Amino acid sequence: xxxxxxxxxxxxxxxxxxxxxxxxxxxxxxxxxxxxxxxxxxxxxxxxxxxxxxxxxxxxxxxxxxxxxxxxxxxxxxxxxxxxxxxxxxxxxxxxxxxxxxxxxxxxxxxxxxxxxxxxxxxxxxxxxxxxxxxxxxxxxxxxxxxxxxxxxxxxxxxxxxxxxxxxxxxxxxxxxxxxxxxxxxxxxxxxxxxxxxxxxxxxxxxxxxxxxxxxxxxxxxxxxxxxxxxxxxxxxxxxxxxxxxxxxxxxxxxxxxxxxxxxxxxxxxxxxxxxxxxxxxxxxxxxxxxxxxxxxxxxxxxxxxxxxxxxxxxxxxxxxxxxxxxxxxxxxxxxxxxxxxxxxxxxxxxxxxxxxxxxxxxxxxxxxxxxxxxxxxxxxxxxxxxxxxxxxxxxxxxxxxxxxxxxxxxxxxxxxxxxxxxxxxxxxxxxxxxxxxxxxxxxxxxxxxxxxxxxxxxxxxxxxxxxxxxxxxxxxxxxxxxxxxxxxxxxxxxxxxxxxxxxxxxxxxxxxxxxxxxxxxxxxxxxxxxxxxxxxxxxxxxxxxxxxxxxxxxxxxxxxxxxxxxxxxxxxxxxxxxxxxxxxxxxxxxxxxxxxxxxxxxxxxxxxxxxxxxxxxxxxxxxxxxxxxxxxxxxxxxxxxxxxxxxxxxxxxxxxxxxxxxxxxxxxxxxxxxxxxx
Numbered sequence: 233x234x235x236x237x238x239x240x241x242x243x244x245x246x247x248x249x250x251x252x253x254x255x256x257x258x259x260x261x262x263x264x265x266x267x268x269x270x271x272x273x274x275x276x277x278x279x280x281x282x283x284x285x286x287x288x289x290x291x292x293x294x295x296x297x298x299x300x301x302x303x304x305x306x307x308x309x310x311x312x313x314x315x316x317x318x319x320x321x322x323x324x325x326x327x328x329x330x331x332x333x334x335x336x337x338x339x340x341x342x343x344x345x346x347x348x349x350x351x352x353x354x355x356x357x358x359x360x361x362x363x364x365x366x367x368x369x370x371x372x373x374x375x376x377x378x379x380x381x382x383x384x385x386x387x388x389x390x391x392x393x394x395x396x397x398x399x400x401x402x403x404x405x406x407x408x409x410x411x412x413x414x415x416x417x418x419x420x421x422x423x424x425x426x427x428x429x430x431x432x433x434x435x436x437x438x439x440x441x442x443x444x445x446x447x448x449x450x451x452x453x454x455x456x457x458x459x460x461x462x463x464x465x466x467x468x469x470x471x472x473x474x475x476x477x478x479x480x481x482x483x484x485x486x487x488x489x490x491x492x493x494x495x496x497x498x499x500x501x502x503x504x505x506x507x508x509x510x511x512x513x514x515x516x517x518x519x520x521x522x523x524x525x526x527x528x529x530x531x532x533x534x535x536x537x538x539x540x541x542x543x544x545x546x547x548x549x550x551x552x553x554x555x556x557x558x559x560x561x562x563x564x565x566x567x568x569x570x571x572x573x574x575x576x577x578x579x580x581x582x583x584x585x586x587x588x589x590x591x592x593x594x595x596x597x598x599x600x601x602x603x604x605x606x607x608x609x610x611x612x613x614x615x616x617x618x619x620x621x622x623x624x625x626x627x628x629x630x631x632x633x634x635x636x637x638x639x640x641x642x643x644x645x646x647x648x649x650x651x652x653x654x655x656x657x658x659x660x661x662x663x664x665x666x667x668x669x670x671x672x673x674x675x676x677x678x679x680x681x682x683x684x685x686x687x688x689x690x691x692x693x694x695x696x697x698x699x700x701x702x703x704x705x706x707x708x709x710x711x712x713x714x715x716x717x718x719x720x721x722x723x724x725x726x727x728x729x730x731x732x733x734x735x736x737x738x739x740x741x742x743x744x745x746x747x748x749x750x751x752x753x754x755x756x757x758x759x760x761x762x763x764x765x766x767x768x769x770x771x772x773x774x775x776x777x778x779x780x781x782x783x784x785x786x787x788x789x790x791x792x793x794x795x796x797x798x799x800x801x802x803x804x805x806x807x808x809x810x811x812x813x814x815x816x817x818x819x820x821x822x823x824x825x826x827x828x829x830x831x832x833x834x835x836x837x838x839x840x841x842x843x844x845x846x847x848x849x850x851x852x853x854x855x856x857x858x859x860x861x862x863x864x865x866x867x868x869x870x871x872x873x874x875x876x877x878x879x880x881x882x883x884x885x886x887x888x889x890x891x892x893x894x895x896x897x898x899x900x901x902x903x904x905x906x907x908x909x910x911x
Contacts, residue, residue, distance in 0.1 A: 287439045287440060288437045288438065288439055289346055289348075289354075289420075289437075289438045289439060289440070290304070290344055290420075290421075290436060290437055290438050291303070291304030291305075291344065292304040292305065293435060293436050293437045294323070294327055294328070294329075294434060294435060295318050295323075295327075295328045295329055295330050295433075295434065295436075296327060296328050300317075300318045300320065300328075301318065302316060302317075302318060302330070302342070304344060305330075305342050305343070305344060305421070306342070306343055306344065306345070306419075307340070307341065307342050307343075308340070308341045308343070309334070309338055309339070309340045309341075310338060310339035310340075311336070311337075311338045311339070312338075313334045313335070313336050313337075313338040313340075314332055314333065314334040314338045314340030314424065315331075315332070315333050315334070316330070316331070316332055316340070316342055317330075317331050318330065318331070319331040319432060322432055323359075323432070323434040323435075324359050324361075324402045324434055324435075327434065328434075329432050329433060329434035330342055330422070330432065330433040330434070330436070331430065331431070331432055331433075332422075332424050332430070332431050332433070333429070333430040333431070334424065334427075334428050334429070334430075335428060336428050337365070337367075337368060337426060337427060337428045338424070338426075338427075338428065339423065339424075339425050339426055340423060340424045340425075341419075341421060341422070341423040341425075342421050342422050342423070342433070342436075343375075343376075343419040343420055343421030343422075343423075344419070344420060344421060345417055345418070345419050346417065346418055346419075346420055346438070347416070347417050348411050348415075348417075348418055349411075349440070350411055350412065350413045350415070351410055351411070351412075351413070351690070351691075351692070352410060352411070352440055352441075352692065353408065353409075353410050353440065353441040353443055353692030353693050353825075354408070354409055354410070354411070354438060354439065354440055354441065355406055355407065355408045355409075355438065355439055355441055356373040356374060356375070356390075356406070356407050356409075356420055356421070356436075356437070356438045357373065357404065357405065357406035357407070357435075357436075357437055357438075358373055358404070358405055358406075358422055358433050358434070358435060358436040358437070359402050359403070359404055359433070359434045359435045360395065360399065360402070360403055360404075360405055360422070360431055360432065360433050361399050361401065361402045361403070361431070361432040362395060362398070362399045362424075362429065362430065362431035362432070363397075363398045363399070363429050363430055363431075364395075364396055364397060364398075364424070364427045364428060364429030364430070364431070365396070365427055365428045365429055366396055366397055367396075367426075367427070367667075367671075368393075368396065368425065368426035368427035368428075368664075369392040369393055369396075369425040369426045369427060369663065369664065369667075370392065370393055370394060370395040370396040370424070370425065370427055371395035371396075371405065371422070371423070371424055371425075371427075371431050372389040372390050372391075372392060372395070372405075372407075372422070372423050372425050373389065373390050373405055373406070373407050373421070373422050373423075373436075374387070374388050374389030374390055374407050374409065374420070374423075375387070375388060375389075375409070375411075375418040375419060375420035375421075376418065376419045377411060377412070377414070377415030377417070377418045378415065378416065378417055378418070378419070379414060379415065379416055380416045385412070385414045385415050386412060386414065386415060388407070388409045388697075388700075389407065389423070389425075389700075390405055390406070390407035390700055391699075391700050391703055391704040392425070392663045392664075392667075392704050393663065393667050393704045393708060394703075394704050394707070396427065402434075407696075407700060408441065408692075408693040408696040408697070408825075409693070409696075409697060410691045410692045410693070410697075412722075420438055421436065422436055426664060441692065441693070443692060443693075443824060443825060445826070445847045445848055445849050446849060447849045447850050447851060447852070448824070448826075448851060448852070449851075449852040449853075449854060450821060450822065450823045450827065450851065450852070450853055450854065451821055451854050451856070452819050452820065452821035452823075452829060452853055452854065452855045452856070453819070453820050453821055453855070453856045453857075454817055454819055454831055454855060454856065454857035454858075454859060454860070455817045455818040455819070455820060455831075456859075457817075458815040458816055458817050458833070459750075459753050459815070459816040459817070459818070460711075460753060461713045461714075461753060461755045461816075462755065462812075462813055462814060462815055462816065463750070463755055463756055463810050463811065463812055463813060463814040463815075463816060463832065464503070464679070464713055464715055464755040464756045464812060465502035465503035465553060465715075465755075465756045465758075465812050466500075466501075466502060466503070466746065466756050466757055466758075466803075466806055466807045466810050467501045467502050467503035467504050467505070467552070467756070467758050467759075467807065468499075468501055468504055468505075468758055468759045468760070468761055468762040468786065468803075469504065469505045469506075469718060469758055469759070469760045469761035469762060470504040470505070470506055470543065470761065470762045471506060471507045471761065471765075471767070472506060472507070472536065472539040472540045472542075472543045473539065473765045473766060473767055474488075474489060474492070474539065474542075474543075474765060475489075475535075475538060475539040475542055476535055476536065476539055476766075477535065478766050478768060478769035478780070479765060479766050481769070482766065482769075482789075482790060482791070483790060484790055488790060488794065489542070489546075491794060492762075492763060492794075493546050493549070493550060495763075495787065495796075495800075495879055496546070496550055496552065496762070497550055498804065498879065498880070498881055499786070499800070499803065499804040499807050499808075499881075500804060500807035500808035500811070501550075501552055501762070501807055502552060502553065502756075502807060502811065502812050503552060503553045503554070503555060503756070503758065503812075504543075504547060504552055504553075504554055504555070504758070504762065505554075505555045505557055505611070505717060505718070505758050506540070506543060506554055506555065506556055506557065507557050507559045507614065508540070508556050508557065508558050508559065508594065509536070509558075509559055509560075509561075509562050510558065510561060510569055510581070510587060510590040511561070511562055511568075511569070512534055512536035512537055512540070513530050513531060513532055513534065513536075513537050513590065513593065513594055514529060514530050514531070514569075514590050514593070515531055515534075516529070516568055517529070517568050517569075517586065518530060518589075522583065522585035522586045522588070522589045523585070523589070525589050525592075525593045530593060530597075532597060532601075541602060544598060544602065544604050544606055544607065545602070545604065547604075547606040548604045548605070548606045552606060553606060553608045553609070553812075554606045554607045554608065554609070555608070555609035555610070555611060555655065555717075555758075556594075556595075556607055556609070556610050556611070557610075557611040557614055557658075558587065558590075558591060558610070558611070558612055558613065559578055559613070559614045560578035560579055560580060560581065560613050560614065560619055561578065561579045561580070561581050561582070561587075562577065562578060562579075563576065563577055563578065563579050564577055569581050569582060569583065569586060569587065569590075570582060571626050571627070574619075574626055576618075576619065578614070578619060579619060579626060580613060580616070580619045580620055580626050580628050580632075580633075580636075581613075581636070584635065584636045584639040584640070585639060585643070587612075587636070587640070588639050588640045588642075588643035588644075589643070591610060591612075591640055591643070591644075592643055592644060592647045592649060595607055595610075595644075595649055595652060596647065596649070607652070608651070608652065608653060609652070609653045609654075609655050609678075609679065610640070610644075610652055610653070610654055610655065611654075611655045611658050611681075611717065612633075612636055612637055612640060612654070612658075613633070613636070613658065614658060615658055615659065615660040615683060616633050616657075616658055616659070616665070617657075617658075617659040617660050617662035617665035617666075618660060620632060620633040620636075620665075621662075621665070630665055630668045630669065630672070631668075631672065633669070634668075634669065634672035634673055634676075637654055637656065637673055637676055637677060638673075638676055640654065641654055641676050653678035653679060654676065654677050654678060655677060655678070655679045655680070655681055655717070656669045656670070656673040656676075656677030656679070656680045656681075657669040657670070657673075657677075657680050657681060657682060658681055658682075658683070658717055659682050659683065660683050661682070661683065661684055661685075661686070661701075663704065663705070666680070666682055666705060666708070667708060670708050670709060670712075674710075674712060677712065678712065678713075679712060679713045679714070679715065679755075680705070680709045680712055680713075680714045681714065681715050681716060681717035682705055682714075682716060682717065683716070683717055683718040683719065684701060684716065684718075684719045685718075685719065685720045685721070685722060685724050685760075686701075686721070686722040687721060687722045687741070688721060688722055688723070688737070688741065689721070689737050689738075689740045689741035689744060689846055690737070690846070692825065693825040694744060694748075694825070694846060695744070695748050695825055695828055696825065698744075698745060698748040698749070698752075699748065699752060702714075702748070702749060702752045702754060703752050703753075706752055706753040706754060713755040714753070714754055714755065715754055715755045715756040715757060715758070716745075716749060716754060716756070716757035716758065717758055718758060718760045719742075719745060719757055719758070719759065719760065720742070720759065720760050720784060721738055721741045721742070721745075723738070724784070726776060726777060727777065728767070728777040728778045728780070728781065728782050728783060728784075729777070729778050729783055729784075730783065730784045733783055733784060733785075733788075733797060734797050734798070735798065736798045736871075736872045736875075736902075737902075738797075738798065738799050739797070739798035739799040739800075739801065739802035739803070739870065739904075740802065740844065740846065740870070740902060740903070740904060742759060742799055742802060742803055742806070743802045743803075743805070743806060743842075743844050743870065743904040744828050744844045744846060744904075745757070746806045746810070746842075747828040747829070747830050747842045747843075747844050748828050748830075750810060750816050750830045750832070750842070751816075751818050751819075751828070751829075751830045753816075756810070759786065759799075759803055760784060761782060761784060761785050761786075762785060762786055763785035763786060763787045763788075763789070763794070764781060764782055764783050764784075764785040764787070764788050764789035764792075765781070765782055765785070765789060766779075766780050766781050766782070766789075767780050767781075767782050768780035785797075786799055786800040786803055787800050787879070796876075796878075796879045798870075798872075798875055800879070801870055801875055801876065801881065801882050802870045802904050804881045804882070805842075805868055805870055805881070805882060805904060805906050806842070808881065809832060809840040809842055809906050809908065810832050810840075810842070811832075811834050811835070812835075813834070813835040814832040814833060814834050814835065815832065815833045816830065816831070816832055817830070817831040817832070817833065817859075818830060818831075819831055819841065819855060823851070823853075825846075826845060826846060826847040826851055827843065827844060827845050827846070827847075827851050827853060827899065828842075828843070828844040828846070829841065829842070829843050829844075829853065829855070830842050831857070838908065838909045839857075839859075839860045839863075839865070839908075839909045840865075840906055840907065840908045840909065841855065841857075841865070841895070841897075841905075841906065841907040842904075842905075842906055843897065843899050843904070843905045843906070843907070844899075844903075844904050844905075845899040845900065845901060845902065845903050845904075845905075846902070847901055847902075848901040848902055849901050850898050850899065850900050850901050851898070851899050851901075852896065852897070852898050852899075853895075853896070853897050853898075853899060854894055854895070854896045855894065855895045855896075855897070856893055856894050857890070857893055857894075857895055858893035860890070860893070860895075860909070862890055862892070862893065863909050863910060864887045864888065864889045864890075864910055865887060865888050865895065865907035865908055865909050865910065866884040866886075866887050866907070866908050866909075866910055867884055867885055867886045867887060867888055867897070867905060867906075867907055868882050868883070868884050868885070868905065868906040868907075868908065869882070869885050869900065869903055869904070869905050870882055870903060870904040870905075871900055871902065871903040871904075872902065884908075887910070888907055895907065
């Protein structure tokens with residue numbers, strides 16, 4: 233006699249049925265009934281197809297329940313323009329699917345509210361087919377997180393601006409993330425963001441990644457071809473504050489400054505980013521004609537400019553390139569170049585020609601009077617995505633900012649400063665600002681950059697998180713090099729303080745970020761900042777900004793004897809390996825999100841492998857690299873047990889000789905290893 237229980241076909245969506253049965257079982261304790269129903273309902277299901285669906289956290293992921301209704305799903309449209317519906321028989325396998333459409337630009341989201349485990353690793357994925365406009369952020373998956381009071385805390389989504397235009401049939405998108413402790417619930421799903429058009433969505437699932445830390449051996453391969461762009465520079469923010477009176481009053485000396493210069497050399501810093509305020513050299517407008525600079529109206533011997541001079545002299549001596557950043561116009565000082573009634577300490581300039589005059593005057597003065605040529609790049613307005621952002625009190629926009637850059641470019645060219653590179657965007661994690669900068673400034677800006685202060689080295693799938701932030705920016709920049717103009721980890725408290733300044737984990741994080749940035753095609757990164765120093769002095773360390781002491785540096789301030797922090801040693805390994813002009817080669821192969829690996833080839837032909845192990849277990853990497861030529865490589869290891877007791881860089885601890893063309897290296901848990909050729 234047949235057992236009819238095993239002849240049943242799956243009813244509707246297997247994962248939806250399973251979810252319902254499990255919910256009933258949890259409520260009733262009917263475990264035996266659950267087992268029987270699972271067997272009877274799923275006997276003919278494809279195990280591979282249902283690999284993730286049994287753990288799916290979404291209800292009605294295939295949009296089949298109740299046929300034409302979005303059962304289990306909520307929708308939201310920022311402008312009320314978007315329509316949400318079930319498209320019958322329009323899915324990739326002829327099933328139902330979700331349809332989102334809007335004839336005008338809108339932010340449209342289809343989501344479910346979920347409670348998730350902090351620091352666990354999740355993936356949202358979907359099959360999508362779309363036809364959208366060519367601007368905006370396109371089709372995304374991800375989540376928005378809220379605290380217990382329902383307040384917005386964070387947003388993490390798949391790469392923005394990638395899924396735009398018309399898809400080539402059905403495409404699969406996925407996003408892997410972890411949730412911070414500040415979040416108590418999330419709204420996760422799919423969105424058509426800042427875009428118009430139509431998108432079909434099916435198989436929208438979310439599941440937890442059960443990644444366990446175990447020692448494994450991974451087979452990796454050195455890419456045959458280098459990245460499009462070579463390394464420009466790795467370095468740091470170095471703002472001219474050391475010789476200002478509030479630091480001199482703390483007892484800093486010329487000997488201290490000589491020590492800082494020597495550490496720049498040891499670290500291998502190749503570029504620094506340096507702030508400038510226009511009133512440092514032009515306290516009042518020199519005259520009413522922005523096309524003609526009156527030297528009598530410029531004060532090049534002010535305390536601030538004397539400090540700028542000393543910093544530039546040091547960079548010239550050390551061969552360090554300088555990116556000057558005109559921060560904006562200070563609202564609290566003379567204020568002749570700022571907008572009035574701005575709710576911030578800095579403003580966009582109220583006259584682009586006057587700011588262009590200011591910029592050209594300083595660069596010409598540095599070259600002709602100070603005889604210094606280290607200034608090569610200029611950034612206009614620190615994090616202009618704030619001060620040029622529509623909706624602020626400043627009456628400017630991103631289009632206005634692009635006009636600013638073009639105005640300065642024309643003035644530089646007119647004054648024979650065509651070799652100065654203007655750097656575009658400088659956005660503070662605002663992709664829309666960045667994308668509009670690229671659209672408006674390609675051909676004018678010689679580089680693009682972004683800022684990022686987020687995440688932790690123990691975030692699951694950190695490499696995927698970094699990729700989702702950087703890759704759309706790098707792809708959008710295209711033939712124009714992209715780098716990180718500022719970065720740190722996610723432990724900042726305001727602009728001056730960080731909770732993990734002395735932690736080993738911070739050092740491991742910046743190594744992981746740098747390696748992943750190189751893998752993806754970035755040309756460098758600048759750590760914020762080089763060292764601790766007072767930016768102002770309030771005398772009150774509890775004023776919310778540590779009394780004005782910037783405390784995120786690679787090494788501490790004089791009151792701590794300029795103590796190097798763990799991040800000092802890891803960043804030195806990065807800078808000394810990825811020197812300017814190096815070719816970058818990806819090292820490919822899966823590592824379960826535990827290890828990051830990339831290779832660089834210096835201009836004189838020396839290869840370096842940069843390897844990060846973010847798990848607590850040792851991992852063995854077998855890297856096939858015939859191009860290296862079989863040479864032995866010295867091994868440098870940054871770990872909690874290998875930190876020097878002084879400010880010397882980490883010394884080699886051994887060497888690795890290949891077996892044929894395969895380099896086998898055991899990377900200790902929680903470590904950053906550099907293998908460097910001995911040539």
